[in-house]
Amino acid sequence: MTARGRVLGIETSCDETAAAVVERGRTVVTSVVSSQVDLHARYGGVVPELAGRAHVELALPVVTDALAGAGLDRRGRSFEDPAGPVGIDAVAATIGPGLIGALLVGVSTAKALALAWGVPFVGVNHLEGHLYAAMLEAPEIELPVVVLLVSGGHTLLVALDAPGSYRVLGATVDDAAGEAFDKVARYLGLGYPGGPEIDRLALSGDASSIRFPRASTAGAFDFSFSGLKTAVVSYVRAHPQVTNADVAASFQEAVVDVLVAKTVAAATEIGARGACLAGGVAANSSLRARFAEVFDDRGMRSYLPSRAMCTDNAAMIAAAGYFQLERSGPTPLDAGAVPDLQLRTSR
Ligand code: KG4
Numbered sequence: 129m130t131a132r133g134r135v136l137g138i139e140t141s142c143d144e145t146a147a148a149v150v151e152r153g154r155t156v157v158t159s160v161v162s163s164q165v166d167l168h169a170r171y172g173g174v175v176p177e178l179a180g181r182a183h184v185e186l187a188l189p190v191v192t193d194a195l196a197g198a199g200l201d202r203r204g205r206s207f208e209d210p211a212g213p214v215g216i217d218a219v220a221a222t223i224g225p226g227l228i229g230a231l232l233v234g235v236s237t238a239k240a241l242a243l244a245w246g247v248p249f250v251g252v253n254h255l256e257g258h259l260y261a262a263m264l265e266a267p268e269i270e271l272p273v274v275v276l277l278v279s280g281g282h283t284l285l286v287a288l289d290a291p292g293s294y295r296v297l298g299a300t301v302d303d304a305a306g307e308a309f310d311k312v313a314r315y316l317g318l319g320y321p322g323g324p325e326i327d328r329l330a331l332s333g334d335a336s337s338i339r340f341p342r343a344s345t346a347g348a349f350d351f352s353f354s355g356l357k358t359a360v361v362s363y364v365r366a367h368p369q370v371t372n373a374d375v376a377a378s379f380q381e382a383v384v385d386v387l388v389a390k391t392v393a394a395a396t397e398i399g400a401r402g403a404c405l406a407g408g409v410a411a412n413s414s415l416r417a418r419f420a421e422v423f424d425d426r427g428m429r430s431y432l433p434s435r436a437m438c439t440d441n442a443a444m445i446a447a448a449g450y451f452q453l454e455r456s457g458p459t460p461l462d463a464g465a466v467p468d469l470q471l472r473t474s475r
């Protein structure tokens with residue numbers, strides 16, 4: 129690894145094909161994301177077969193774009209010095225969790241480049257990537273922080289003690305937060321993905337019009353959302369006159385209440401300096417507003433990454449790859465992709 133610590137990150141776990149170059153796990157040189165959301169929208173969800181095929185078509189153009197953004201040609205050499213050394217120190221790719229056919233495209237691309245360039249390959253846990261997203265936009269961040277990771281597939285509360293060192297404090301016992309948004313949106317006849325639709329509709333609804341349940345769980349920092357989804361369906365059946373806007377606003381309020389309350393409790397318990405949002409649901413306007421307000425009231429910092437950093441991107445994978453390489457070294461080139469990879473407390 130040269131002093132610049134330049135890692136090329138590649139992300140293809142779901143429906144975004146992304147590549148980025150990040151220096152020393154902190155400075156984003158370039159980040160390119162090609163979303164397939166339009167490709168899948170007509171099916172109301174991601175179609176794995178289509179995602180894999182699209183990644184195959186997009187991987188090289190996206191990587192080439194990212195390299196160009198870092199001043200490098202597709203062979204990884206500087207445009208100014210095409211006969212000079214490779215300008216990338218390691219290649220990181222998401223190895224899981226995700227769709228197997230999608231993951232394999234990024235993993236194979238990264239291994240091929242690492243082998244051709246004679247640099248290390250690092251296989252990164254996608255969820256660990258999300259933990260670093262806020263840090264990339266707030267280099268001054270003071271640790272430890274609690275990260276609330278809320279996406280279409282995951283809902284996790286994690287204590288980030290130092291780069292590469294984290295503890296899982298809680299998780300959903302059933303549906304992920306984003307999944308609840310998507311399912312309720314589908315029931316209400318709104319578009320896909322449902323989260324942004326509910327967010328928009330909720331602006332014109334009354335969040336206190338319906339009191340939906342705030343589920344309690346055995347674990348203090350665990351979450352449960354499937355009962356809430358059932359409560360929404362039962363309520364709408366029993367009250368056919370209710371407006372979608374009032375349902376959306378009241379449902380969103382119930383989700384945000386639980387997410388914020390548990391994050392505050394976790395931050396207080398571990399003596400955190402602040403808290404970060406991560407994952408696609410972190411784009412939710414009500415969650416962002418309440419998160420900022422509640423931590424501000426307690427004199428703690430809150431970190432709200434931009435929408436581009438909340439959703440899937442490769443800069444966070446490159447950052448996670450850098451810290452993993454420093455702590456644990458490269459990943460063997462015969463390592464596979466792991467669709468159900470979990471986030472486990474690190475040593
Ligand atoms: O992290 P992400 O882009 O993909 C993964 O699941 O990895 O998250 C997508 C999820 C979807 O469930 C989507 O409905 C939700 O994030 N989402 C939102 C908002 N924007 C995206 N949920 C609530 N409010 C939003 N504004």
Ligand code: ZN
Pocket residue numbers: 254258279407408439440
């Ligand atoms: Zn994600």
